[in-house]
Amino acid sequence: MPHLVIEYTGNLDADPTRLLAAANEALLGTGEFGETDIKSRCVRLEHYRHGVEARRSVFVHATLSILSGRTVETRKRVAQALAQALAACVPPCADAEVPVTVDLREMQRETFGKAVLPPG
Amino acid sequence: MPHLVIEYTGNLDADPTRLLAAANEALLGTGEFGETDIKSRCVRLEHYRHGVEARRSVFVHATLSILSGRTVETRKRVAQALAQALAACVPPCADAEVPVTVDLREMQRETFGKAVLPPG
Amino acid sequence: MPHLVIEYTGNLDADPTRLLAAANEALLGTGEFGETDIKSRCVRLEHYRHGVEARRSVFVHATLSILSGRTVETRKRVAQALAQALAACVPPCADAEVPVTVDLREMQRETFGKAVLPPG
Numbered sequence: 001m002p003h004l005v006i007e008y009t010g011n012l013d014a015d016p017t018r019l020l021a022a023a024n025e026a027l028l029g030t031g032e033f034g035e036t037d038i039k040s041r042c043v044r045l046e047h048y049r050h051g052v053e054a055r056r057s058v059f060v061h062a063t064l065s066i067l068s069g070r071t072v073e074t075r076k077r078v079a080q081a082l083a084q085a086l087a088a089c090v091p092p093c094a095d096a097e098v099p100v101t102v103d104l105r106e107m108q109r110e111t112f113g114k115a116v117l118p119p120g
Numbered sequence: 121m122p123h124l125v126i127e128y129t130g131n132l133d134a135d136p137t138r139l140l141a142a143a144n145e146a147l148l149g150t151g152e153f154g155e156t157d158i159k160s161r162c163v164r165l166e167h168y169r170h171g172v173e174a175r176r177s178v179f180v181h182a183t184l185s186i187l188s189g190r191t192v193e194t195r196k197r198v199a200q201a202l203a204q205a206l207a208a209c210v211p212p213c214a215d216a217e218v219p220v221t222v223d224l225r226e227m228q229r230e231t232f233g234k235a236v237l238p239p240g
Numbered sequence: 241m242p243h244l245v246i247e248y249t250g251n252l253d254a255d256p257t258r259l260l261a262a263a264n265e266a267l268l269g270t271g272e273f274g275e276t277d278i279k280s281r282c283v284r285l286e287h288y289r290h291g292v293e294a295r296r297s298v299f300v301h302a303t304l305s306i307l308s309g310r311t312v313e314t315r316k317r318v319a320q321a322l323a324q325a326l327a328a329c330v331p332p333c334a335d336a337e338v339p340v341t342v343d344l345r346e347m348q349r350e351t352f353g354k355a356v357l358p359p360g
Contacts, residue, residue, distance in 0.1 A: 003301060003343070007161065016287035024292045035291045039299050039339075041247065042287040047136035047162040051155045052144045059159050061123060062233075065343060072230050079233030092240035099159075102233030103123070103185060110312050113302075113319030113342030120332035127281065167256035167282040171275045172264045179279050181243060182353075192350050199353030207355035215359055219279075222353030223243070223305060 001107060002033055003065040004040035006086065009048050009058050012098070013091050016042035023062070026085030030078050032070065060090055060100040068106040079104040121227060122153055123185040124160035126206065129168045129178050132218070133211050136162035143182070146205030150198050152190065180210050180220040188226040199224040241347060242273055243305040244280040246326065249288050249298050252338070253331050256282035263302070266325030270318050272310065300330055300340040308346040319344040 004023055008014045024038050050057035062082060066075070079102040087100040124143055128134045144158050170177035182202060186195070199222040207220040244263055248254045264278050290297035302322060306315070319342040327340040 001341070003341075017289075020287060020289040021292070024289055028292050035293060038289075038291050039297075039301065040289050041285045044287075045161045047140060047164075049137075049140040049144055049158075049160050051158050052141070052148050053155060057159075061159065075228075075231040076233075079231050081233075083233035083235040087235035087237050090237055092237050094239060096239055098237035100235045100237060101121070101123075103227045104231045104233065105227070107343045107345070108315075111315040111319050111344045113316075113323035113344065115323040115327035115340045117327050117330055117332050117338035117340060119334060119336055165281045167260060167284075169257075169260040169264055169278075169280050171278050172261070172268050173275060177279075181279065195348075195351040196353075199351050201353075203353035203355040207357050210357055212357050212360035217359060218357040220355045220357060221241070221243075223347045224351045224353065225347070 001065060001067050002027060002038055005063045006040065006042045006060070007045055008060045008090070010044050010046050011058055012060070016044065018089050019086060022085045022089045023082060026081050027078070030081050032074065032078055056093065056096045058093055058096050058098050060086055060098060062086060062102045064102060064104045065107050066104065067109045067112065069109060075104050121185065121187050122147060122158055124158070125183045126160065126162045126180070127165055128180045128210070130164050130166050131178055132180070136164065138209050139206060142205045142209045143202060146201050147198070150201050152194065152198055176213065176216045178213055178216050178218050180206055180218060182206060182222045184222060184224045185227050186224065187229045187232065189229060195224050241305065241307050242267060242278055245303045246280065246282045246300070247285055248300045248330070250284050250286050251298055252300070256284065258329050259326060262325045262329045263322060266321050267318070270321050272314065272318055296333065296336045298333055298336050298338050300326055300338060302326060302342045304342060304344045305347050306344065307349045307352065309349060315344050
């Protein structure tokens with residue numbers, strides 16, 4: 001951990017490699033996580049819809065899962081640093097705002113499972 | 121928010137556009153969410169398995185993430201409205217029941233991150 | 241429930257059918273779940289990044305969602321059984337460890353929505 005999922009609507013001309021690099025740098029920059037612990041993925045959404053009225057559906061949303069135990073203040077700071085880092089490398093839309101949101105959730109430390117497969 | 125993910129097994133002849141429209145209408149109809157706040161995606165699963173015995177694996181599952189603070193009664197009503205709306209537009213299977221389930225989870229309001237990219 | 245999502249980086253030569261079979265057998269083997277309740281999917285990640293430095297990014301991560309109400313001890317045992325079962329059928333990398341992790345999260349039982357579509 002942390003485990004990060006970045007989703008973006010397929011109508012955005014976003015660069016997943018750039019988003020991942022920016023996100024991981026931002027997470028490392030918070031000082032909360034070990035460099036080798038950050039594991040991220042980026043998903044381009046194919047089917048999506050914003051609201052019910054006719055409009056351009058466009059959004060970026062990240063789900064960051066961290067082990068439980070950090071203060072609200074720390075979590076808030078991490079979520080906001082991530083939102084800003086992502087917003088800085090999402091291309092703007094000509095005709096719509098692009099909301100960039102971060103859901104920071106806690107994984108229960110006591111019940112986190114792990115196994116490591118050695119090189120071979 | 122709310123953020124909705126609808127997953128369906130790839131052996132169902134479901135229409136993602138229709139599922140998204142029905143889901144967002146149902147969420148708006150609960151009176152709990154602003155129209156512009158509803159952000160949904162639909163994912164067709166390619167690799168899936170129901171149980172361990174030989175059977176037709178088929179299911180629809182939605183994860184609805186809403187900000188924390190609503191009562192259990194409200195959340196229950198929202199989850200059930202969504203399950204029914206989805207079930208109403210999933211095509212039936214000739215030889216199997218199709219379970220449609222909704223996991224309603226709460227996102228921590230205090231640590232939700234947000235940035236908005238202006239049109240440009 | 242349980243609902244399981246297995247993610248693996250696309251540079252691993254993993255077999256999703258085998259991972260799903262092993263995972264569902266392991267979950268059934270814990271004695272905690274009904275055979276027909278286990279619903280799993282496997283996702284091959286296309287865009288991912290481990291940390292910020294130059295390295296081979298490789299990982300397997302599972303998110304297991306179960307209904308709330310089991311003890312920490314039970315959940316720990318389930319998560320560990322799953323991690324070991326997955327590790328046993330992930331192919332090793334020549335030049336890197338492969339971390340296999342399991343996030344066991346609880347779905348709120350009171351607000352879980354369900355509808356069943358009869359065969360037709």
